[in-house]
Amino acid sequence: MFDLVIENGIIVTASEVLPLGIEIGIKDGKISCLGTSLPRDADTQVIDAKGGFITPGGVDSHVHFAQNNSPTGDNFTTGSRSAIAGGTTTVLAFASQLKTETSVIPCLDNYLLRAKDQTYCDYGIHLILTNPTPEIMSTEMPLLIKRGITSVKLYMTYEPMKLGDSQLLDVLMSARALGFTTMIHAENSDIISLITDRLEAAGHTDPFFHAISRPQIAENEATYRIISLAELTDTPILIVHMSSEVAMKHVRKAQTRMLPIHAETCPQYLFLLSERLKGNPQDTFAGAKCVCSPPLRHDPKDLEAMWRGIANGTFTTFSSDHAPSTYDHAGGKKLGLKDGIMRYRDIPNGVPGVETRLPLLFSYAGREKDSRLSLQRFVQLTSSDPAKLYGLEGTKGNIAPGYDADLVIWYGEGDFKEGVTIEQKNLHHGVDYTPYEGMHVKNWPRFTLLRGKKVWDRDGGGIVGEVTDGQFLKRGMGKIVVGKQGGEVNGMLPGERDYWY
Structure with a gap:
């Protein structure tokens, strides 16, 4: 029975x-x-x-719990509690290597201890690689894969984390050889740095200017560049938290050429605009609650573009990018408010959303004429495709x-x-706020x-669950959901890679 x-x-x-x-x-x-x-x-x-x-229970493949750079945010207990209340039964969180670290084993072991017997839902781990030394790529990554940690995240921006193109190429070639899944935060770091410095010199430092400092062209350029590097090396990638229509079109064009380029977007890029960064008369700093990267975009047409990507299959996954810092705390979002002066550069990035992710998207799924996506597409985005991509099929x-x-x-x-x-x-x-306050689902x-x-x-x-219900998920190799490997690069001879790969 x-x-x-x-x-x-x-x-x-x-x-x-x-x-x-x-x-x-x-x-x-x-x-x-x-x-x-x-x-x-x-x-x-x-x-x-x-x-x-x-x-199916939701698979949120992009959450930030118990991270050193977010000391006021969710730990595994509060974050996973929030997950199950919103229908998510699996989360994939991030252990982050420091650039000064020549091994990734200590940071992973430490991070796993933070989760052990402290979660209401099942969980897996991505590795954020910031110092991909030859020793790590040749010796430690195979060990990690045996332990069920089969995905890494790379940054093209943020000084403490970003990798140059040569480093990106090295990791992509290792990913192709070993089979791990590679996630990319795609924004042009130099564009952002130049604009930020000039805004600050002009005194434009309140939260709204966070959106001005990271224009869509910074995402567009980096997206095109990482797709080019992935095509050169014949490596599947996933570009995380996309917010720009032009960047999305780069992905779509790559997919029509059968390149294994996956993409992810998040609720904030479907529902929120940059005007939310302006605060309100009662609290002019309140816009800090919605500081995230890429930033909220300016025009409702930008939201509509992301909805099209959700419906037409451009996006493989829909994650929360739950990146929690409390608002009313000197160590949280208010790091950007000192002596009455607002400095968006110092505001911790990210918004909470692991609990609201499924209800927000489910409200627009159905068989009615005004639905934005089918129920089957809802399942693909929130459960089945992230499970396939990250080795949980x-x-x-x-x-x-x-x-x-x-x-x-x-x-x-x-x-x-x-x-x-x-x-x-x-x-x-x-966390002490939600950016979706007052929205109806x-x-x-x-x-x-x-x-x-x-x-x-x-x-x-x-x-009604218990804090020890969650189990660590030893993941297998992820599967390609769109496209395929083995294609030739336009302008290169058949087999040309074999001379140098």
């Missing part, structure tokens, strides 16, 4: 919406089967979905036999006509299940 049967729900996968009446049978934390009239006995728990949609991101029973059960239409207004007081993160997870265990029950106590 099953440990749990979920009945009376509408199951949504990345490829189809199953008819009402298909049940999910769960045994030992795994989905055992889908069927009708599944057998049960006195020990079988039954959850009635009451006609609501059932989607077969375990996470799907509702099928053999997968972990990570599930989100939404309210049925008749049970939730009023929707939800997002309010900081109702959220579960460790049409639904919210009624239940979140992690490996068959109910960990969130909105009507029955909220958080």
Whole structure:
């Protein structure tokens, strides 16, 4: 018999919406089967979905928890608690190497200790590489892959983190050889530095000028450049938190040429504009809450462009980029306010959003004419594609036999006509604000299940899981979701790489 049967729900996968009446049978934390009239006995728990949609547990492949550069933000406990309250059952967070470190093993071991027995949801780790020495790439990266850490993030900006083109090429070639997934923060560092210095000299230092200092052309140029480097080396990449239409078009054009170029965007680039950086009459510094990089863009047309990328398949993943710093704290966002003077350069980057990610996007998914994306596309962006890209296919991101029973059960239409207004007081993160305050969403997870265990029950106590429920995910190699390897570069002879690769 099953440990749990979920009945009376509408199951949504990345490829189809199953008819009402298909049940999910769960045994030992795994989905055992889908069927009708599944057998049960006195020990079988039954959850009635009451006609609501059932989607895979969210996979948020880009969150920042317990990071040294964000001491006032979420740790793994508060961040993962917030995740499950919003339907996310898997998070991938970042261990960051310092440029002065000649090994990545100590920073990874230290970071894993911060998460051990401190998470409500399952978790994996990316490595931020800032000093990719030959020893690290040849000796340590293979060891990391054996430990299930199979992805790295590279920065093209930020002085403490950025890599030059030659370093980027070295890592890309190692990624091709070893098979790990490479994420890129693509902005032109020199453009940003020049404009920032000139703005500061002119006295333009309040939070709004953060958006002025990082124009779209900085993202556009860096995006084109990293795509060129990836094409040269025949390496799959994912460009994170994209916000510019021109940069997105570079990605789309590369994809039409069958290059394995993946892209990610985030809620802030669908819903928020740079005017939010201007604060308000009661608090002129309040715009600091929305300082993130790339910055919020100026025109509603920029938001519409990102929505098109969401709908047409340009974006492979939709992450929160949950980067939490408290606002009302001298060590948080108010690092940028000293002696009454605002300096956006000193404001910690990032906005919280791991809990609101799924409800915000789900509000625009459906079968109605005014929906911006299909329910299947919602699942692809939030669960199945990030699971494939980051080595979790077969375990996470799907509702099928053999997968972990990570599930989100939404309210049925008749049970939730009023929707939800997002309010900081109702959220579960460790941050003192949400940039989505006052926004209305049409639904919210009624239940979140992690490996068959109910960990969130909105009507029955909220958080019902335990802080030790989360497990470290030893990930395999990621799969290419779009494009393919092995293509030739325009203008190069067939096999020309073989002379120098």
